[in-house]
Amino acid sequence: MATALSAFAPSYPALGASKNAPEGALAFRDEVLILLRRDFPDAPVSLTDDPEEVVIGRFTLYLGNLRRKSNGLIGIERRAAILDYLRPLATAKPLPSQPQPAESFADASKRLRIQLVPNEYEQQAPLLTCRPFSKRLLVAYVLDEQNRYQMVTRPIFESWGVDQQTVEEIAKRNLELASGGVQVHISPTGKTGRFATLADESGYAAASLLLPMVMDQIQEGLRTPSIIAAVPTRDILIAWSSDSEEKARLANAVTSYASKGPYSRSTELFSYSRKGLRPLNASEMAKHGR
Numbered sequence: 001m002a003t004a005l006s007a008f009a010p011s012y013p014a015l016g017a018s019k020n021a022p023e024g025a026l027a028f029r030d031e032v033l034i035l036l037r038r039d040f041p042d043a044p045v046s047l048t049d050d051p052e053e054v055v056i057g058r059f060t061l062y063l064g065n066l067r068r069k070s071n072g073l074i075g076i077e078r079r080a081a082i083l084d085y086l087r088p089l090a091t092a093k094p095l096p097s098q099p100q101p102a103e104s105f106a107d108a109s110k111r112l113r114i115q116l117v118p119n120e121y122e123q124q125a126p127l128l129t130c131r132p133f134s135k136r137l138l139v140a141y142v143l144d145e146q147n148r149y150q151m152v153t154r155p156i157f158e159s160w161g162v163d164q165q166t167v168e169e170i171a172k173r174n175l176e177l178a179s180g181g182v183q184v185h186i187s188p189t190g191k192t193g194r195f196a197t198l199a200d201e202s203g204y205a206a207a208s209l210l211l212p213m214v215m216d217q218i219q220e221g222l223r224t225p226s227i228i229a230a231v232p233t234r235d236i237l238i239a240w241s242s243d244s245e246e247k248a249r250l251a252n253a254v255t256s257y258a259s260k261g262p263y264s265r266s267t268e269l270f271s272y273s274r275k276g277l278r279p280l281n282a283s284e285m286a287k288h289g290r
Helices: 002-006 025-039 064-070 075-090 105-111 120-124 154-160 164-178 206-210 212-222 247-260 282-287
Strands: 045-047 053-056 059-062 112-118 130-132 137-145 148-151 185-188 194-199 227-233 236-241 270-273 276-279
Touching: 025 045, 025 053, 025 064, 025 075, 053 075, 059 064, 059 075, 059 148, 064 075, 105 112, 105 137, 105 154, 105 164, 112 120, 112 148, 112 164, 112 206, 120 137, 137 164, 154 164, 164 206, 194 212, 206 212, 206 227, 206 236, 212 227, 212 236, 212 270, 227 247, 236 247
Parallel strands: none
Antiparallel strands: 045 053, 053 059, 112 137, 130 137, 137 148, 185 194, 194 236, 227 236, 227 270, 270 276
């Protein structure tokens, strides 16, 4: 199992990180703060509980991508790379005090994406436009932006004057088009079975569970009529063949990844086949040690 997991770990550096700060995260955040205060002293900067986030004005920036991008750079070259990344956020104008006309649906629809979020989001953001997906997950919609995305809220949705099904169909289609180049890694699990991973930092790996195009590709790679799939964090989807002898250990890995994060989603297990997607029943869960 450990050997198989190592096959995809290089493409997902955050996988298996503990709840504590990843190595070097705090030092890098301090480095970013020093540069922000020196080069953009007027930019409002604050911190969250996440050591890999910095709030710059109205933007919350995940630093993990920038930290890895600057690895190996030193001196002036390193500072320039970090500042180029920070500049658009640090110099962005604050939102106007008076409400402005909402972006039209014709314009916004080009950036729509579908997303899976924990059901706690509905309590944290009661105006979120969403629908139930499972016991622990909601389907939501976002507007994709560089290095981040904006959740679609009820005021935004209502200003468009379209129905939610239309929003969802376009959001799903857009993500499918953007997922054309995703890499699915297939590895054996012992004497029988195979498992697949789709892991990246686009922010939409878990949402691929909603895309038949991607799930069919995974199913083809696993070579079984039905597969088991899980999305323990936002940035990873794990699936395995129904005949895998390692199913209990894979299910345990899902629980482990979800508890460690970052961006935890769910420990739930789903069955996917040509008939569609459904949660595992009690008998199937028992076979996975649950």
